[in-house]
Amino acid sequence: MGYKKKKSTRFLMITVSTLFVGLMLFLPLVMVIINSLKKGFEFYLQAVSTKTVISALKVTLLATVITVIVNTVFGIFASILLTRFSFKGKQLLQTLIDIPFSVSPVIAGLAFIMMFGRMGWAAPFVDAVNNAFGWDIKIVFAVPGVVLATIFVTFPFVSREVIPVLNAAGSDEEDAAALMGAGMFTIFRRITFPHMKWALLYGMVLCTARALGEFGAVNALSKTRGETFTLPLEIDALYLSGSADSITAAFAVSSILVLFTVVLLVIRCVLENRSKKAQEEQKRR
Amino acid sequence: MYLEMRNINKSFGSFRASEDVNFSVEKGELAALLGPSGSGKTTILRMIAGLERADSGDILIDGKRVNDIPASMRGIGFVFQNYALFRYMTVYDNIAFGLTVKKAPADAVKNRVHELLRLTELEGLEKRFPNELSGGQRQRVAFARALAPEPGLLLLDEPFAALDAKVRKDLRQWLRDMIHRVGITSIFVTHDQDEAVEVADSIIVTNKGRVEQVGRAYKIYKEPETAFVSQFIGEPVIVEDFGKLNGYEKGDFDRAIIRPEFVEAFKSDNAHFKDIITYSQKGVIKDIVFKGSALELRLNVNGVEVVTHRSLERRPVEVGEEMNVIIYRLFAVKDNTTELMQNSYLLKDDPTGEKLEKYLYSDGGYFAG
Ligand SMILES: Nc1ncnc2c1ncn2[C@@H]1O[C@H](COP(=O)(O)OP(=O)(O)OP(=O)(O)O)[C@@H](O)[C@H]1O
Ligand SMILES: [Mg+2]
Numbered sequence: 001m002g003y004k005k006k007k008s009t010r011f012l013m014i015t016v017s018t019l020f021v022g023l024m025l026f027l028p029l030v031m032v033i034i035n036s037l038k039k040g041f042e043f044y045l046q047a048v049s050t051k052t053v054i055s056a057l058k059v060t061l062l063a064t065v066i067t068v069i070v071n072t073v074f075g076i077f078a079s080i081l082l083t084r085f086s087f088k089g090k091q092l093l094q095t096l097i098d099i100p101f102s103v104s105p106v107i108a109g110l111a112f113i114m115m116f117g118r119m120g121w122a123a124p125f126v127d128a129v130n131n132a133f134g135w136d137i138k139i140v141f142a143v144p145g146v147v148l149a150t151i152f153v154t155f156p157f158v159s160r161e162v163i164p165v166l167n168a169a170g171s172d173e174e175d176a177a178a179l180m181g182a183g184m185f186t187i188f189r190r191i192t193f194p195h196m197k198w199a200l201l202y203g204m205v206l207c208t209a210r211a212l213g214e215f216g217a218v219n220a221l222s223k224t225r226g227e228t229f230t231l232p233l234e235i236d237a238l239y240l241s242g243s244a245d246s247i248t249a250a251f252a253v254s255s256i257l258v259l260f261t262v263v264l265l266v267i268r269c270v271l272e273n274r275s276k277k278a279q280e281e282q283k284r285r
Numbered sequence: 286m287y288l289e290m291r292n293i294n295k296s297f298g299s300f301r302a303s304e305d306v307n308f309s310v311e312k313g314e315l316a317a318l319l320g321p322s323g324s325g326k327t328t329i330l331r332m333i334a335g336l337e338r339a340d341s342g343d344i345l346i347d348g349k350r351v352n353d354i355p356a357s358m359r360g361i362g363f364v365f366q367n368y369a370l371f372r373y374m375t376v377y378d379n380i381a382f383g384l385t386v387k388k389a390p391a392d393a394v395k396n397r398v399h400e401l402l403r404l405t406e407l408e409g410l411e412k413r414f415p416n417e418l419s420g421g422q423r424q425r426v427a428f429a430r431a432l433a434p435e436p437g438l439l440l441l442d443e444p445f446a447a448l449d450a451k452v453r454k455d456l457r458q459w460l461r462d463m464i465h466r467v468g469i470t471s472i473f474v475t476h477d478q479d480e481a482v483e484v485a486d487s488i489i490v491t492n493k494g495r496v497e498q499v500g501r502a503y504k505i506y507k508e509p510e511t512a513f514v515s516q517f518i519g520e521p522v523i524v525e526d527f528g529k530l531n532g533y534e535k536g537d538f539d540r541a542i543i544r545p546e547f548v549e550a551f552k553s554d555n556a557h558f559k560d561i562i563t564y565s566q567k568g569v570i571k572d573i574v575f576k577g578s579a580l581e582l583r584l585n586v587n588g589v590e591v592v593t594h595r596s597l598e599r600r601p602v603e604v605g606e607e608m609n610v611i612i613y614r615l616f617a618v619k620d621n622t623t624e625l626m627q628n629s630y631l632l633k634d635d636p637t638g639e640k641l642e643k644y645l646y647s648d649g650g651y652f653a654g
Binding site: 170176183191194 | 336365370373
């Protein structure tokens with residue numbers, strides 16, 4: 001108990017924090033909504049239903065859904081691998097998984113261009129696959145690139161949440177189950193999964209939130225408005241075109257993302273409570 | 286022999302957790318693995334269970350080598366150090382787990398679980414979750430869960446460690462009775478010698494990954510085979526300069542272990558000891574600790590500190606008082622060997638121990654003033 005619990009100190013700290021959060025976080029979001037309705041509701045509806053916006057919404061949702069699925073599956077595997085197995089290079093793998101946290105998304109986007117672009121080292125491989133199956137999949141400047149970039153940026157979110165929970169739970173219960181003849185899948189379904197459930201959902205929510213809003217990495221890989229643009233790129237494009245109408249339209253489209261954010265925030269709040277409770281329960285044992 | 290460990294070795298990296306471990310446990314026997322923390326008890330247990338692989342050596346269960354048989358096929362029940370109950374399952378599901386994963390018919394599962402609930406006095410708690418149970422109840426659930434699939438061998442890792450002293454005492458006796466009633470061969474780990482002595486039929490003493498001695502509790506207590514065992518069992522007091530004590534020559538021994546029960550301290554006017562008072566030596570009481578059922582006296586005898594217990598029925602003593610002290614015997618230690626040494630004065634006068642017995646156990650003897 002280092003801080004003197006004086007009433008005035010407490011009051012001051014609460015006031016400062018609330019004002020700060022209000023001014024820096026809450027007010028801007030409210031301004032987005034207010035601005036989006038500046039030209040009336042009709043204009044709003046029109047602004048959010050243009051062809052490019054609908055396309056951007058579709059791309060965003062597609063990228064987000066694929067990303068969350070891929071990163072959830074990967075996150076579960078990685079967490080189990082890193083908490084339940086010991087192998088050479090484990091530390092290295094742990095560090096590698098966290099790369100997206102320390103690399104600027106723009107650099108990630110550029111890296112994909114270097115890799116899959118016309119001169120990239122992986123391009124011949126993609127060509128070979130396309131030839132073999134008669135496909136015509138393009139990665140850079142196409143939707144697959146957008147998806148890849150989003151996956152990259154949100155890679156660590158799930159494992160980041162799940163690993164500490166699995167570590168705290170320990171492997172004794174799994175050992176006990178294995179000893180009684182339970183197979184891997186049964187152990188996962190009946191023991192490991194219930195442990196990680198809340199943390200996993202929480203990680204998925206964080207992953208979703210980040211995927212919906214990703215700008216930098218996607219910006220490097222997506223150049224065609226109305227085809228490969230995501231919502232953040234569409235908003236940027238609207239805003240940059242500069243007319244009063246398009247700026248209001250930019251706000252209108254932004255309000256969609258704000259809405260997503262609010263929903264995710266609520267879910268996140270609930271989940272955080274649940275996972276905290278679950279963890280406390282574990283500690284009590 | 287139901288379980289046999291032959292020349293088992295196990296290393297974690299360069300650390301040798303088990304070195305040339307040899308012991309065996311008979312069918313229906315309840316054995317204790319006793320040793321200080323980090324001595325490799327859990328490692329041995331986990332190797333028997335198949336949760337850990339032995340680097341070399343043979344593990345035989347019921348005459349069959351099981352080194353290459355997976356844990357789940359060895360027919361072993363395991364009670365973990367902190368029980369490892371499935372915390373997201375009810376008591377019922379915990380106990381049923383081992384049966385349901387083996388696809389036992391629902392009826393059979395139900396009957397067996399209820400039988401075990403009855404046996405472990407857990408009836409009525411089957412819908413609770415582990416965090417809604419007391420420590421003792423959890424321990425019994427862990428026990429029931431391990432027994433449910435009718436294993437041939439039951440392993441328990443520090444089954445009482447997580448309980449408080451009172452519950453622990455009750456459960457010791459309970460577990461002992463229960464295991465004998467079920468008739469299952471069992472090994473439990475402990476670093477508490479009282480627990481080992483009270484619960485186990487035989488004791489395996491481990492130290493630094495090695496087995497120091499195997500045998501009945503009484504034998505380990507009376508005839509320690511190694512320096513480690515003599516220092517670990519009982520309430521040992523280590524004395525370097527034991528040549529200063531009347532009746533002993535240090536020779537080339539390193540030191541001696543003197544347990545409180547090896548030491549007699551009496552007042553010089555005590556008639557019961559008048560025959561042997563000439564063999565005694567003066568000792569000054571440095572400290573008195575009240576131990577509930579007896580006093581613990583710490584005495585300085587010719588510069589050597591020894592400890593003895595004193596019945597509360599005897600005359601009161603006080604710090605600074607001069608007593609007459611006789612050391613009946615001690616364990617002399619050299620390297621890792623130990624040897625029982627009798628007081629040579631007493632031995633000369635009383636080679637058969639007849640008189641000593643008289644002093645100790647006659648109406649007045651040990652317990653008189
Ligand atoms: N997986 C492992 N990796 C590395 N070292 C290990 C591992 N498991 C055990 N050890 C080491 O082996 C030694 C014996 O451990 P073990 O758990 O068998 O001791 P123990 O006798 O059960 O101790 P305690 O009474 O504290 O439970 C310890 O020094 C421990 O650090
Ligand atoms: Mg242990």
